[in-house]
Amino acid sequence: MPRQDPTTPLPPDPASPPDPRSVHLRARCAFPGAKPGAPVELLGEVCDWQTGIPLASMPAETPGERIAEATLDLPVGVYSYKLRAGGHWSLDLDNPRTRSRDRIRNSVLSVGGAPEPLLFAPAPPFVVRAPEEDHLIVSAGLRRGHGEHLRLLWEGGEIEMTRVAEEDEHLFFRASLPGPTRPLRIRFDPGPREAFSLVPTPTDDLPAWWKNAVLYTIFVDRFAPRPGASWGHDPGRDRPAGGHLDGIRLALPRLADLGITVLYLTPTILAASCHRYDLVDPLQIDPAVGGEPAFERLVAEARARGIRILVDLAFSHAGRGFPPYEDVRARGLDSPFAAWFHWTIPSRGAPKLRHYGRRKDAPLLNLDHPEVRALVLSATSRWAKRGASGLRLDMAAEVPHDLAVAIRETFRREIHDAVVLGELVPAHAHRWTSRGALDCATDFGFHDVLVDFLAKRAVPAELAAQRLALLDLDRGAPGARSLRFVSTHDHPRFASITRKHGGPSRHGLLGLFVLLAWPGVPSILYGEEYDLFAETPVTEPEDVWPDRMPLPLHPDPAGARAFSIVRSLLALRAHSPALRCGTVEIVFAEGSLFIFRRAHEGEVIDVAVNLGAPVDVDLEDDEFPSASLLFSLDEVRLSGPTLTLATDAAALVRRAR
Known part of the structure; x- marks a missing residue:
């Protein structure tokens, strides 16, 4: 994979299915404190952050460093990942792309996605069908230092994306697009000149x-x-x-x-x-x-x-009384059911069944x-x-x-x-x-x-x-x-x-x-x-x-x-359709006061929670000036545009024009 920008490009034909594709990962890593020769694993969004993918590894030219490789079948997407050996962690030292949250940095692999300074790929979680199914929700991350705004451009026009979140290294933006009936080309400003193809997704099959x-x-x-x-x-x-x-x-x-x-x-x-x-x-x-x-x-x-x-x-995992387990307990690796379970094969001593957690009577099933x-x-x-x-x-x-x-x-x-x-x-x-x-x-x-x-x-x-x-x-x-x-x-x-x-x-x-x-x-x-x-x-x-x-x-x-x-x-x-399936928007969040809004097809409900001292909340809203108390938990009072919340109180307020 390219060293300067680990991004695998989109296929030349945007209508061809890009999912999954074979990606060769070659990482340079260092694990100070780990035993020499400790197996290297790949963890992250390529798996579940718990179960490592074994990598083939060899010493690098620099003392203390290693080269680890694997070929992975991955769908289009953006993947945070890290390397681990002997309980010690390492970034991919040859990969300049990183993503950090709460000061924890991970390397980033982009498969069919955007190069720097964007975090985006034409796939979830960056492109998802909205619950109403009549439009797409498009999100993208912009590396800090490359602007405070992001515009989404497509064949029908352009739109200023809304800033919705931030991490240590990126700002995140979101916009809605009409659900395409044919492949739709989009791009970003700032961003690369090449466009990305959004292919119509199947309708939601959730009952x-x-x-x-x-x-x-x-x-x-x-x-x-x-x-x-x-x-x-x-x-x-x-x-x-x-x-x-x-x-x-x-x-x-x-x-x-x-x-x-x-x-x-x-x-x-x-x-x-x-x-x-x-x-x-x-x-x-x-x-x-x-x-x-x-x-x-x-x-x-x-x-x-x-x-x-x-x-x-x-x-x-199984438990005592499971017939294959009982047979393995009696006959060990000679049991015809031995392969039904996971084993630890030590360098010395007899193989041992692996068990769930700290238990010794719950063998892990293969x-x-x-x-x-x-x-x-x-x-x-x-x-x-x-x-x-x-x-x-x-x-x-x-x-x-x-x-x-x-x-x-x-x-x-x-x-x-x-x-x-x-x-x-x-x-x-x-x-x-x-x-x-x-x-x-x-x-x-x-x-x-x-x-x-x-x-x-x-x-x-x-x-x-x-x-x-x-x-x-x-x-x-x-x-x-x-x-x-x-x-x-x-x-x-x-x-x-x-x-x-x-x-x-x-x-x-x-x-x-x-x-x-x-x-x-x-x-x-x-x-x-x-x-x-x-x-x-x-x-x-x-x-x-x-x-x-x-x-x-x-x-x-x-x-x-x-x-x-x-x-x-x-x-x-x-x-309430708004509470069941409406959009959510954070209205106010500071200290002990948290207010968010649910809205769907004209129904608008504000949700307010106060954990601190009693507080008066100004509900003035030019678009939805009318306010009525729908539900209260503990001491709540609504007087005109003022909502009074006691300590540990909460309220649902219906808004109307």
């Missing part, structure tokens, strides 16, 4: 039910018992509480009344633990939660109430093995035939891309309007959603911003707004491609963190308020509608058993009040 969905996450073992069983005692870490599918079924009237449209169930398969992510038989429903009959009853009654079921499929893949796809088909409308693919970034595509295709063959949701930690979700692997991906970045701003009070509003804007650029997809939340079953509850950092008087409903007013598909963790919290939360992810408490069968008065608030918010969202 309507998902675009308007409100998910409710149920940790099956801790939600509700079978009828007549004892309940309420927290058995503690890794101990079953006795949750049952019939208990979920009996809760359907309450959940429908709350405004839930989709139930996301943690795994119900036969597994080694009560959380059931360590499979024993992914084809069988655990009899302890009611087996096939209970699941059939749940699906039938949920469907009758207009509620869909989304199941969780976890294929990364998802490239044909028989393992056949089991995965068989389980996928079985769950679709049981009546689930969607599935959540656990640890989706670590599932081979072609297998993830096959899982989605298998499920959709059975359920034509199904949705495959991926548990995806990386922010560059478009790498999966735009290439047929996933329909939607979790947005952990949104969770982190709201926890830091609203719960921990660790960042000011202006930094929270900046981080949200950059996340929007990173993800490169319309709102319904992102599942957003403030709590998960693998993290401390938002309400627990809020009380830990603010005392017993502070509630967690501000998090749900912003979640339900922000774009994306919202997900509520069981008990959040009661503002449920742990007295002594544990902060280690995936070990948060105090926050996985059994759901109370009957809420206390504070829980009942919280339920009423959440139900009202969900009802407002259900009847």
Whole structure:
């Protein structure tokens, strides 16, 4: 690849498919402190920032430096990357193109994209179809020092792009273009003279039910018992509480009344633990939660109430009792199932199975093995035939891309309007959603911003707004491609963190308020509608058993009040196109005050949150002079154009001409 500007050019024929293309990466790197000869890996947006791509390497002419190479098949795009060896990191020393955020610099590879000073390629996240599908959203980064403005030029004219975010080295701009019906040539000023071709993209295949969905996450073992069983005692870490599918079924009237449209169930398969992510038989429903009959009853009654079921499929590791694992435990590498698993082959001593995390009884499955893949796809088909409308693919970034595509295709063959949701930690979700692997991906970045701003009070509003804007650029997809939340079953509850950092008087409903007013598909963790919290939360992810408490069968008065608030918010969202699918614009973000605007087809709603001392907000707006209070959380008053917000108060204000 060129050393002065690592950008692979566009193909001469703009109508020819450029995706993917073979790119040879040759990087010069240095790893002070690493052992000589330590394997070199490539990490970044070419993968998932977690699982490195092995590179062939050799010593460079300069002592202490190495040359590492690989040939990659990459779609058109802009990729941040870094090299790692022996736990030490290096930039590509021959690549002058970098990108820095929060003073963390990475090298940049542009495949079919723009040369300096632009960050742009005619692909996600820089070009995406808007949720309304009648126009394209075009974004580009301009290196600092090359101007404060960026213009977008095309056959129909030109437009001044709006500055939407900034990083250490780049300013980012955005504009909307009519959706092209034929290839459209665009270029930028300042920028290269050559134009880029925007090819018409397929229409959005996300089903309507998902675009308007409100998910409710149920940790099956801790939600509700079978009828007549004892309940309420927290058995503690890794101990079953006795949750049952019939208990979920009996809760359907309450959940429908709350405004839930989709139930996301943690795994119900036969597994080694009560959380059931360590499979024993992914084809069988655990009899302890009611087996096939209970699941059939749940699906039938949920469907009758207009509620869909989304199941969780976890294929990364197995547990004790999985027959191939038991055979390997007995026979080691002589087992015919040895290749089903990942092994560590030390220079000395016997090979060892690799296990999930710190566990020693959860061997990692080899998802490239044909028989393992056949089991995965068989389980996928079985769950679709049981009546689930969607599935959540656990640890989706670590599932081979072609297998993830096959899982989605298998499920959709059975359920034509199904949705495959991926548990995806990386922010560059478009790498999966735009290439047929996933329909939607979790947005952990949104969770982190709201926890830091609203719960921990660790960042000011202006930094929270900046981080949200950059996340929007990173993800490169319309709102319904992102599942957003403030709590998960693998993290401390938002309400627990809020009380830990603010005392017993502070509630967690501000998090749900912003979640339900922000774009994306919202997900509520069981008990959040009661503002449920742990007295002594544990902060280690995936070990948060105090926050996985059994759901109370009957809420206390504070829980009942919280339920009423959440139900009202969900009802407002259900009847407001602006809150469900409108655009978002940051109106004001400074200190403790955060105001943003949602708008869609003439409906305009301002969303205001105040974390500091009581404040008066001037709502004067020449375009939308009328203001009426739509919803308030805690002490709020609207008098003429002045909105008064008490500490920890929030409001929805409808605007009109």
